[in-house]
Amino acid sequence: MTRRLEVLPAAEPAEVSKAVRAALSGTGPAILPREPLAAPRARHASGEAGAPAIPAEVPKNIALVIETSGSSGVPKRVALSADALLASAGATESELGGPGQWLLALPTHYIAGVQVLIRSIVAATKPVLLPPGHFSARAFAAGVDELAAELKFSSIVPAQLARLVDAGESDAGIRDSLRELDALLIGGQAVPAALFARAQDLGLKVRRTYGSSETSGGCVYDGHPIGQTVARTTGGELELAGPMLAEGYLGDEELTARKFYTDDGRRWYRTADSGEVVNGPTGSQVAITGRLDNVIISGGIKVALDRVERVVQSREGFHGAIVVPQPSEQWGQTAVVVTAEPFDEGALAELQAAVTEAVGRPAAPSRIVKLDVLPTLSSGKPDRLAVARALARQ
Known part of the structure; x- marks a missing residue:
C-alpha cells in the first residue's frame, strides 16, 4: 500500500x-x-x-x-x-x-x-x-x-x-x-x-x-x-x-x-x-564526544576534530570558530581554525598550547584562517563544505 x-x-x-x-x-x-x-x-x-x-x-x-x-x-x-x-x-x-x-x-x-x-x-x-x-x-x-x-x-x-x-x-x-x-x-x-x-x-x-x-x-x-x-x-x-x-x-x-x-x-x-x-x-x-567520521590522521595519530573544536571554542574570541582538516606535508593532515572574528598575533601559539595540553601535540592547529563571513546552512550550522572550498581557493 x-x-x-x-x-x-x-x-x-x-x-x-x-x-x-x-x-x-x-x-x-x-x-x-x-x-x-x-x-x-x-x-x-x-x-x-x-x-x-x-x-x-x-x-x-x-x-x-x-x-x-x-x-x-x-x-x-x-x-x-x-x-x-x-x-x-x-x-x-x-x-x-x-x-x-x-x-x-x-x-x-x-x-x-x-x-x-x-x-x-x-x-x-x-x-x-x-x-x-x-x-x-x-x-x-x-x-x-x-x-x-x-x-x-x-x-x-x-x-x-x-x-x-x-x-x-x-x-x-x-x-x-x-x-x-x-x-x-x-x-x-x-x-x-x-x-x-x-x-x-x-x-x-x-x-x-x-x-x-x-x-x-x-x-x-x-x-x-x-x-x-x-x-x-x-x-x-x-x-x-x-x-x-x-x-x-x-x-x-x-x-x-x-x-x-x-x-x-x-x-x-x-x-x-x-x-x-x-x-x-x-x-x-x-555524553557525546564527537563524530566518528570527523577524524584526521596527524603524524600517524588519530585526532578527533570535535575535541579540538571544543578546546578552541572555549578560548576568548573564538567561541564561534570551527576546526576543519587540511592536508599537511609534515603531518599528513592538520587541524585549521576558521573564524570570522579578528585575532591577535599571538593567538595561534595560545591555541596550540591549549589544544596540546588537552588533546595532544598532533592535534594542535597549524594556522588560523579569517573569513569575512563564516558560511552557514539555513539551519544555522556551519557550512563546512563551503569553508573547505574557501580554504582551497586561498
Whole structure:
C-alpha cells in the first residue's frame, strides 16, 4: 500500500502546518518540505550528483520525508511515520511539563522546525511564526511576547542563541522577554560551553538537545534520554532505540540496512557519533564526544576534530570558530581554525598550547584562517563544505 508524496515550499510554514496535520491523520498525502528552488539541494531532486528523483508515492505508513545532507552534500531522504513523529512530540511534551505554545524560529525543511508544528498540533495550540528573513533577536523577543499559553517554548540552534545572548546582555527589554520562555531548546550541533553559561547567567531556561532526522528530532535532553528512548554504545559508537526512529532512507535500502538494525528484538539506529552511556539509579546519562567520521590522521595519530573544536571554542574570541582538516606535508593532515572574528598575533601559539595540553601535540592547529563571513546552512550550522572550498581557493 502506498500514498502520494507532496513536495511543499518550506518557506510557507502555515501551509506546511496544515499539510503535516493532514499527513499525520492520514487524510492527506505524505509531505516533503523543501528549501527554495534556488538552493543547491534542489538540483539533486532530478537525480543530479547521485541523488535519485523524488518518487511520486511512498509506503502508506510514511507521513513525512526530510532531506538531510551528509558530508558529501548528497541528500539522504529520511522517511518518518506518523507514529514516530507523534511519539517524539509526546516525549517532548512530557519532558517539558505539559502542553504549551511554541515560537517557530527554524525552517520547516529541517526536522527541528517541523517538529515545532507537530508539537503544536499535539498540544492543540497555535504556534507563533517568526517573519521570514534574517534572524533578529528583537523579532524573536517580540514573538515570545505574543505567546499567550501558560507554558511557552521555542527551539533554536547555537548560532541563533549567540545572537539572543548578545542582544540580551545589552538590552533589558529583550532579556526580559527571553526569560518568559519556560524552555528554550538548543540543538542541531554542540553548544559551546561558554555560550551556554552566558545564556544561563542571563536567566534563560536553556536545554541542550541531541537527536537527528532519523530520531524524529531531539530525543536526549541535557544528556537524559526522554520518553521511551534507549541509548547504548557499541564499539564506541552511540546507538539509539525507541518508537521515534525513522523507517529508513527513501530509495536507499543499502544505507537503511547499514544504519538501522535489529538486535534481540529491538531496533537500533547507528548515529555515527562517539559517546558514552552511564546507567544509574535515575536512568541513563549520555555524553557525546564527537563524530566518528570527523577524524584526521596527524603524524600517524588519530585526532578527533570535535575535541579540538571544543578546546578552541572555549578560548576568548573564538567561541564561534570551527576546526576543519587540511592536508599537511609534515603531518599528513592538520587541524585549521576558521573564524570570522579578528585575532591577535599571538593567538595561534595560545591555541596550540591549549589544544596540546588537552588533546595532544598532533592535534594542535597549524594556522588560523579569517573569513569575512563564516558560511552557514539555513539551519544555522556551519557550512563546512563551503569553508573547505574557501580554504582551497586561498
